[in-house]
Amino acid sequence: MGKSLYAGVDLGGTSMSAVIANSRGKVLGESDTATDKSSWRVTVDQVIEQIERAAKDAGIKPSKLEAIGVGAPGAADPKTGVVHRAPNLGWKDVPLGEILSEHFGVPIAIGNDVQVAIMGEHAFGAAEGHSRAVGIWVGTGVGGGLIVDGELDRGHRGAAGEIGHMVLDENGPECPCGRKGCAEAYSSRTSMERDVKALISSGKKSVIPALMKEKKKTRMTSSVMERALEADDAVMKQVLARAQHHLGLLAGNIVNLYDPEVIVIGGGVAARLGESFVAPIRETARTRFLKPDPKGKISITHATLGDYSGALGATVLAKKHA
Numbered sequence: 001m002g003k004s005l006y007a008g009v010d011l012g013g014t015s016m017s018a019v020i021a022n023s024r025g026k027v028l029g030e031s032d033t034a035t036d037k038s039s040w041r042v043t044v045d046q047v048i049e050q051i052e053r054a055a056k057d058a059g060i061k062p063s064k065l066e067a068i069g070v071g072a073p074g075a076a077d078p079k080t081g082v083v084h085r086a087p088n089l090g091w092k093d094v095p096l097g098e099i100l101s102e103h104f105g106v107p108i109a110i111g112n113d114v115q116v117a118i119m120g121e122h123a124f125g126a127a128e129g130h131s132r133a134v135g136i137w138v139g140t141g142v143g144g145g146l147i148v149d150g151e152l153d154r155g156h157r158g159a160a161g162e163i164g165h166m167v168l169d170e171n172g173p174e175c176p177c178g179r180k181g182c183a184e185a186y187s188s189r190t191s192m193e194r195d196v197k198a199l200i201s202s203g204k205k206s207v208i209p210a211l212m213k214e215k216k217k218t219r220m221t222s223s224v225m226e227r228a229l230e231a232d233d234a235v236m237k238q239v240l241a242r243a244q245h246h247l248g249l250l251a252g253n254i255v256n257l258y259d260p261e262v263i264v265i266g267g268g269v270a271a272r273l274g275e276s277f278v279a280p281i282r283e284t285a286r287t288r289f290l291k292p293d294p295k296g297k298i299s300i301t302h303a304t305l306g307d308y309s310g311a312l313g314a315t316v317l318a319k320k321h322a
């Protein structure tokens with residue numbers, strides 16, 4: 001059992017990483033690179049190269065892998081391995097599973113990046129050993145996933161876990177999904193960046209534009225956010241507090257619906273800020289619990305695998321499909 005090895009790929013719009021791991025989540029080899037989006041085929045070839053490099057790093061031939069799993073940023077069909085929509089990659093109907101299967105000759109499993117990361121946290125991280133868990137992933141958007149009876153639950157049509165589009169105020173800010181007042185419209189990194197810009201345009205002073213320039217970033221990345229907080233930036237603090245408040249309302253709604261053992265908050269922002277990001281979310285959420293929880297039986301915590309949640313989760317997906 002311990003000898004079975006799996007490859008897992010976390011395919012993101014900015015960067016991608018591959019790991020080789022055993023069934024206990026021990027990483028034996030890894031590789032990562034910036035994502036080249038010049039064409040879908042170029043990106044797919046990069047995925048192949050990263051798997052080969054990680055295998056080399058682990059000292060094995062890719063043909064010895066039991067299976068390969070990939071978490072892709074969009075809607076993937078786990079049966080056909082086709083990635084139907086992945087706007088962050090500019091992909092539409094890319095037969096990723098088929099191409100990888102032809103190249104490597106081993107079973108391939110493709111899933112949604114956020115759901116795969118939650119599988120990783122459930123297998124080896126913050127939700128390990130829990131049968132009822134929920135993941136809230138804060139990044140460009142707000143994604144989510146549901147663990148029911150110890151398994152990722154994809155729902156009746158494969159559409160479950162879209163926690164970011166729970167509506168918190170139907171007259172709230174516009175959401176990329178075309179509706180208004182979804183949790184994502186308040187709490188994604190993109191929404192926080194919009195709010196920062198609005199406060200700066202209204203005359204508030206902030207170190208954020210200078211930090212973005214210094215770091216040569218066109219977006220307000222989690223590292224820029226971290227630096228702004230270290231500098232005690234009032235705009236950053238105000239915007240973050242608003243996002244955290246709405247994530248707290250969201251987490252409270254989830255507890256009232258599903259009463260999970262644990263809510264894991266992950267993604268780039270949570271990975272950077274850790275407990276300081278989660279604490280205010282937990283505090284707000286707990287005020288919304290219909291059934292009080294004086295003994296703290298429900299844990300609201302941050303992901304613990306850091307940059308590995310996605311790639312290790314992809315090895316879990318691979319193992320389930322091998």
Ligand SMILES: [Zn+2]
Nearest residue numbers: 165175177182
């Ligand atoms: Zn929405």
